Amino acid sequence: MQDVNISELIFETINSLFSNLFSSIDNNLYSVLDDITFISSDILTNSPLEQFLGSETQNGILFICNTLLLGILLYFAGSNFISFYTSTNVQKPLSFFFRIIFFLILMNCCFFFCEQIISFVSFLSSAIRNLGENLLNKSICFSTLIEQLNSVISVGKDNFNLFSLDGLIKGFISFGLLQLLFTYSLRYVLIKIWILISPFAIMSLVLNSTSWFFRIWFRSFLAFLLVQVFISFVLLIAFSVDYTDDLFPKLIIVGCIYAFIKANNIVKEWMGGISSEISNGFYGIKSFFKGGS
Secondary structure, three states: HHHHHHHHHHHHHHHHHHHHHHHHHHHOOOOHHHHHHHOHHHHHHOOOOOHHHOOOOOOHHHHHHHHHHHHHHHHHHHHHHHHHOOOOOOOOOOHHHHHHHHHHHHHOOHHHHHHHHHHHHHHHHHHHHHHHHHHHHHOOOOHHHHHHHHHHOOOOOOOOOOOOHHHHHHHHHHHHHHHHHHHHHHEEEEEEEEHHOOHHHHHHHHHHHHHHHHHHHHHHHHHHHHHHHHHHHHHHHHHHHOOOHEEEEEEEEHHHHHHHHHHHHHHHHHHHOOOOOOOOHHHHHHOOOOOOO
C-alpha cells in the first residue's frame, strides 16, 4: 500500500511540475515569439543600427567602406599604370570608374535599401495574416494559437496527465515552440548582422572576384525575411482547423508545429543562403564565408 502511495505521489508530482512548466511557457512565450518572428521596419527605426552604419559618411561602417573603396580605386590606378609596362590586361578605366561611382552611391543608401526589402516582406506576411483574420474572425498570431490549443488540451493541475496522448502532444507543442523561441531569436540577430554588413556586400560588387559575397548575402537576407511569410501560411492552416477533442485536428496542429520548426530549412532550400535553425545555423554561417572558394 505504501508503494502504491509513493507511486501516486511521484506521478502527481511529475504532472504538477510539467503542468506548471507548460503554463509558464503559455503565459510568457507566445507574445515574445510574435515580436521576434514578424519583423517590420521597426527593427531599423527602433534600434541603433543606423548609428552603427553611420547616418553620415564621416562615421560608422559606411566610413570604413568608403575608405576601402578609395583603397580599391588607388589599387586599380596603380595596376593600370603598371600594365603599360607589363602588357597585362586590366579592366577598362572608364567602365571601372562608372561602376565604382554607381556602387558607391548604392552602398551609401544601403540602410534605405534594406528598409524597403524588410517593409515589402512585412507587407506580404501582414496581408496573409489579415486575410485570415477577415475570413476566420481570429487574430492570426502565436498568442491566439495557444488559446485555441488550450481549448482542447488542458494544462490544469487537476486534469493534466503527461503520460496520456494529450499530455504528450502538449509536451511536443510546448517544447517545439520553446525551440522556435531560440531559433527565431537567432534569426532576429542574424538579420541585424546582415543589415550591418550590407555596405560590405554592396561594395563587393565593385570587383568581379568578390561579387559572390553579395549574391550569397542577398539570398540569405531574403531567406531570413521570407520565413515569416511561410509561417503566416502555416498559421492560416493551424487556425482553419476545427478544434475538437478528436485526434485528427490535434495531429494537424502537431504537423503545423513541426512546419514552424523546419520553416528555416524549407525556405533555405528554396532561396539558398544559410539556415537560422539552432542545430545547424552556425555551420551555415561558416559555409557562408566559404562561398567564394
